[in-house]
Amino acid sequence: MASWEWRRPVTNLVVLAEVAQEHGADRNEILRGTGIDPAVFAEPEGEVTAAQELAVVRNLVTRFDDRPGLGIEAGLRTRLTMHGVYSLALMSSPRLLEALGVVTRYSALTTSFGRMWPQVEGDEYSVFVDDTDVPSDLRAFLLERDMAAALTNWLLVMGAKPPLVRLEFAGGLSSRMAAIFESVDVPLIDRADPHQLVLNLAELDAPMPLASPLTAAQFDKECAELLERRGLHKGVAGSVREVLMRQMNGRVSQEEVAALLNLSLRTMRRRLAEEGTSYRQLSSETYGSLAEDLLSTGLTVEDVAYRMGYSGAPAFSNAFKQWRGISPGRFAREAATQSHRSTVHR
Template identity: 70%
Template sequence: MSSWEWRRSVTSSAVLVEVAQARGVGSAEILRGTGIDAEVLADPVGEITAAQELALVRNLVTRFDDLPGLGADAGHRNRITMHGVFGLAVMSSPTILAALATMVRHIGLSTSLSRPWHEIRGGEVLLCVDDSELPADLRPFLFERDLAAAVVNYVLIVGAKPPLIRVEAARGMAARIAPILENYEVPITDGADHHVLVLDAAELDQPMPMASPLSAEQFDRECAELLERRGLRKGVAGAVRELLMRRLTGRVSQEEVAAGLNLSLRTMRRRLAEEGTSYRQLCSETYGSLAEDLLSTGLTVEDVAFRMGYSGAPSFSNAFKQWRGVSPGRFARNLAHGHRASVPQ
């Protein structure tokens, strides 16, 4: 499954169609080839895949020759209240910093398709944004959209200018985003691997105007549940497990798995680490459980080895010992006596 096959609200896509229509391009043209039905954009609970939204973004960017400011227009049209429970979770957070953490945690429910995280360093909070997994030709538009949406909604919710100290833009995008911040006198430089928005930590300690801690906790749970239903919360680890199960071989390389998920090996490893696991651990869990299930049906070690793509029982036995700490023969004998071997933690 593509890493972009998780579902999204139609809200952001409906805004993209508005942007096109404001420039004289009809919805039929801008939706061509995306697989998005125009009627679903009018459904308040309508959903499409992230891949479909990216196809729509590409149509818009291509149609207007990647016009600078186009993404900013889309961002300025976005309101946090358009994103349902996500908006409620952010607005009811006890402090601005807590709101930032909520936004980062549930970013898949917002306009953004990038991967953010935040770090606290002394008197500064660094909001980092990694868009390296996005198609290269769409990154300028999408960064414009995300930054403009963040700025306009901060001003609307907090009633003050964003507490930005400086912005470091990746891949030469400083000039592209400068117009969005021109009224705030924020230094902008070109950075390296990812975008960094440096914020004043003292200002982020301020309470949110509509703070409601109990409500924020409830909305936070609802956001997590919604991400789960849309297929995003399983994360990279879930996608790796699915791919491993389809390959049915203990010898698939990490490089092949990363390529199958449209990720670089470095990015896949980092994402798995962020989710508290590793490729080796996932192999152990996935293939170990599959081997156990096959052995429990009464198949011989040789049969299971063949079904799992091994050249013979010895190589399979070695792998099983690594996964479960016992040989498959011993595991089968334990089953015959009514218990499974314990799995080392």
């Protein structure tokens, strides 16, 4: 069973929301129950977990009864440049062969949820795609999206049809893929898992239009670093922290936070428990740390109370005692003493 706690770019969700809206469903419908704060749509570098993106896909697929072609619409809207440094690594590759290496190494930086690997046999270059970990009810949509995006962007970058020999799809999905590749005139074959995309090896020696070997190496390194960073999961706990920090108000209720994340209160509590934490613990950690940072700058207790949205120092002091077990005044004095000692000993 795959873990879906690695992070994904919010641009994938923007496209899904556009497709949903075009068919009469608003963004709130496809975000329902996902734990995603809609504010992330306005963040150029916004990310969600893979699990959250799959939840959005499930809402979309369920809303439209897994309509054939819906994934194709999403794929046609997905431009290579939406994938940031991945697109630069691919387009600056010296030859098509190296570009396909970028595709198989860093597929997790794109729309794909499948594992990819290449294989050379005789005069054929194959890309295998294993998406068996993907929930079965989402598999057709996701494969449509990936294949439509791959073909569309190949044509845009290369200006010519890909040197495909044949396409072999598992799970009885060849018929769903036929509409994507009808203009390419390539055989589509049913097979057992995994999927296999077969290209003519001799034609992969062609240079990329924007080839730059030196910069390609740099972008490849950055792709590897990005892949590693996105592997750190954030989950619902991270989303709750982000909401708390934006609210800047220690009195925000659990119900308000759950509503902002498109979750029921019960679901939010359950998801936090599964991640080994609770709303109370997150609130204490988040606001306690923020209050400590403000107090350490020399602000008075009254000033910090005002900045954090409290009506006065007494209400803030009571909250701080719950977070940290001491009064904010005492914390400020101890912080000032420690800072003075550090200065003296330098």
